[in-house]
Amino acid sequence: MKQRSDFPRSILVETTLRCPADCIFCPNKKITERPMDMPWELFRHIVDDCRNRGVEEFHPFINGEPLASHYLEDALAYIKQILPGTAVHIYTNGSLLDDRTGEMLLRNNVREVHFSIDGVSKSVYEQHRRGLVYERVIANVMAFLERLKKHPAKVGTRVVLTMTPENEAEVPEFRKFWEGLVDIVDVIPCDGRGGEGRLPAYGDARKMGCFHVDYRTYILTDGSVVACCKDWAGYTVLGNVKESSLESIWNSAEYRQLRSDVSRGVFGNFEVCRRCVSDSL
Template sequence: MKKIKIFIDKYFLTKIEKFNPHLYRFMTYNLFKVYSEIVNSIKYKDKYFFHSISLEISTYCNRKCDYCPNKDYETPKEFMSWEIFKHVVEELKKINYTGIFQYHLFNEPLFDDRLVEFSKYVSLHLPNVTQVLISNGDILDISKAKELSEAGIDKFVVTVHDRNPEKNLERLKPIKKFLKYKMRLQTTNELYLANRGGSVDIENEKRKAQFKKCPDIRTLIITKDGDVILCCQDYFKKYVMGNVMEKSLLDIWNSYKDLREKLLKHNIVELPICKTCLNRK
């Protein structure tokens, strides 16, 4: 299945991206949504089973973007332990997980020197997942891109966060040329923005994200401490569903199944963070 996804991305979706980035994002999201619902219905008897996982391998980010909560808070350099990382991989291996494996949560993963080793470990134990690096690209160069690609990173999603991105885009072009279809290079000017569950005020922005149903509740978010939190918009980590070192991933995931189904099936909103989040209006 991974080969099929890569083939579609390489020979179909990336060609669309060249002339219409918005259509590319729309098709990528919706094709993957339909695909994952079919696979999960067969594999796990649950169409809303998580189709992607995001790990906070470290907490530091070098940026203070005005649409991110990090702009108002210090981001210390704290790291997920190898013990927790390996345990998460082992838990995913038990359920034959083959979805997306992302390195990202309000941080810049490239500042973690262990990223290459992490990627190699995932490639060895979860060879059918799609490893995705989400980065601002500030410290990415061809040498690092080559090393990460060879280690197992399948997709580099690099967003240039400058209001005038031309200089940085020019710097990243050789890396994009080297990685080819493996790299999606975009600017924040192309993106729809979210208010991070109410933690950021973007009332003056024109590009507020709006979805009929929550797009984030089907991603499993694991913090550096092994806590599973509600979704990627929970910056303050208020809604902890459980800890992977204390319960199995499946037990944690199933513990808030009713909440997910209310959101996804009926758009019923109960939690304060969901009521203020632009991602579900």
């Protein structure tokens, strides 16, 4: 993906904060200072702002379960209409992925689906993904993968395990179970979520810089623009798309300084970077 351009090539939009899960490492339930759902008019405005700008990826998700959004189907259809060449990625815990929703994702040309599954046994999974039922989630994912076999277009799939002390022992069996069923199996050490998570950073998570900062940006439900997905609390807000164009925010002196700092390994000038312990960005 091209870097250092005058417009972000990858856009993540927080369409909703709704989520049926209460995961042990996730600060989602702590977010109370911004709207539960991004207004539909604001979402359309963001997509319109990306028209003819060479956006390569669009992710209608940051903090929350995208399948819980009241307007996800309309959002995907609008992206397909306005940004026809853009790859849409969906991240889901799988709990709401019924047959109708799976068919809707494929009908709207979703390019890749990421499943967050933090264990290979019922006890460990449900310890991490509180409020979800392991058998139901696995059945939903398997049904979707079976549906993909009949789908004419290629749709990428991956499962992601967030590694903690409680599930690390299951990693080999997790890989064995999922390899061959999905395209990619990711194991990512819990990174503490920029200081806002319920668990501290674990394992190999450490401050190494950000892999996406040169080409990716993040927009929260209230229109605030932040530099990374770990900024759950909006510690470093670089602008708001309700007040300024995304292009002007991306090219602002402050945002350029942040990108320059990160590329040089300087993490002390911005609050979100000072709090971060992550090599997974």
